[in-house]
Amino acid sequence: MRKDYEKLFTNLKPVEPSAGLFDKIILTIKREQGLQHTKRLIFGFVSLLLISFVAIPFSWTLLVGQVESSGIFYFISTAVNDFGTFLILWQNFSLAILESLPIMGIIAFTVNMALILFIVRLFLYRKRLLLAYPLTYERR
Amino acid sequence: MKNCSDEQLIIDYLKGDEKALEILIKRYLKPIYSFTFRFVRDSQEAEDITQEVFIKVWRNLKKFDQNKSFKTWIFHIAKNTSLDFFKKKKTIPFSNFGKEEGKNTFTEMLTDTTPLPNELFERAGVAEILNSAMEKLSLKYRMVLFLRYNDHFNFREIAETLGEPLNTVKSRHRRALILLKKLLTES
Numbered sequence: 001m002r003k004d005y006e007k008l009f010t011n012l013k014p015v016e017p018s019a020g021l022f023d024k025i026i027l028t029i030k031r032e033q034g035l036q037h038t039k040r041l042i043f044g045f046v047s048l049l050l051i052s053f054v055a056i057p058f059s060w061t062l063l064v065g066q067v068e069s070s071g072i073f074y075f076i077s078t079a080v081n082d083f084g085t086f087l088i089l090w091q092n093f094s095l096a097i098l099e100s101l102p103i104m105g106i107i108a109f110t111v112n113m114a115l116i117l118f119i120v121r122l123f124l125y126r127k128r129l130l131l132a133y134p135l136t137y138e139r140r
Numbered sequence: 141m142k143n144c145s146d147e148q149l150i151i152d153y154l155k156g157d158e159k160a161l162e163i164l165i166k167r168y169l170k171p172i173y174s175f176t177f178r179f180v181r182d183s184q185e186a187e188d189i190t191q192e193v194f195i196k197v198w199r200n201l202k203k204f205d206q207n208k209s210f211k212t213w214i215f216h217i218a219k220n221t222s223l224d225f226f227k228k229k230k231t232i233p234f235s236n237f238g239k240e241e242g243k244n245t246f247t248e249m250l251t252d253t254t255p256l257p258n259e260l261f262e263r264a265g266v267a268e269i270l271n272s273a274m275e276k277l278s279l280k281y282r283m284v285l286f287l288r289y290n291d292h293f294n295f296r297e298i299a300e301t302l303g304e305p306l307n308t309v310k311s312r313h314r315r316a317l318i319l320l321k322k323l324l325t326e327s
Binding site for chain 2 (some may be wrong): 002005008009012013014016017018021022024025026029030032040045052
């Protein structure tokens with residue numbers, strides 16, 4: 001019985017989609033993929049930027065604290081006030097200043113600032129791609 | 141690759157092979173379009189719905205349970221998308237999709253074994269006769285018959301696609317066949 005009906009239904013005129021429907025679907029999927037990628041990129045930029053901005057006060061406090069406790073200002077002020085002695089003992093003075101440098105604080109703060117600059121630069125570089133994406137799609 | 145199963149194509153696509161998705165779309169483009177066209181009977185609207193169906197499929201492909209049939213899953217999405225379209229348009233009464241009333245499960249599950257009259261196949265314009273008979277059937281009957289005899293689904297697949305109990309589908313199928321045969325012999 002099933003065969004009878006299947007045979008009968010072969011007489012129905014098949015409905016065909018237009019020739020461009022497949023391309024339209026693929027294009028829409030590609031567009032959605034592009035939008036998803038853009039959203040992910042923007043999310044990444046914003047997250048990194050937020051993290052960097054939140055980290056600024058901490059790295060600054062670390063740097064200031066280490067500078068204060070290192071005694072580097074004492075060496076510098078001595079060198080400035082007694083410039084003659086500094087010139088005679090400049091090698092020892094320089095070594096003492098270098099030894100007292102707050103390396104960790106400087107590294108933390110520099111990395112923090114470099115990261116912000118890098119993210120902003122990357123954002124500016126990708127700006128056209130990120131912000132102009134829907135427009136470039138429309139033009140296609 | 142064109143002979144790969146649906147499941148294999150999905151696995152390939154999820155591994156990053158974009159071509160696999162294209163093959164999958166090509167494979168189901170006509171059946172899904174024809175399915176949605178039966179709902180809306182307008183080629184432009186059917187194309188819009190078909191497009192939406194494939195976008196939904198693509199979006200949810202990662203969530204697709206690969207132990208289930210892709211065919212019934214995609215047709216189920218197509219059915220829901222078509223219904224959503226009607227909800228937005230509010231053009232057809234929802235009673236068309238409602239459950240049948242006054243059903244007698246036992247008698248209706250008995251199969252109608254009487255064959256179709258042979259002269260029917262020999263008649264001129266059998267396509268027009270069938271088309272006109274199908275047009276007279278309600279949407280729910282039409283869907284069951286199309287899925288079974290045009291798309292070659294079994295009852296379980298129809299039930300999964302339409303989201304109805306298996307016995308409801310079987311009784312609906314029987315009632316649809318009785319009505320169709322009546323309409324065909326009358327014409």
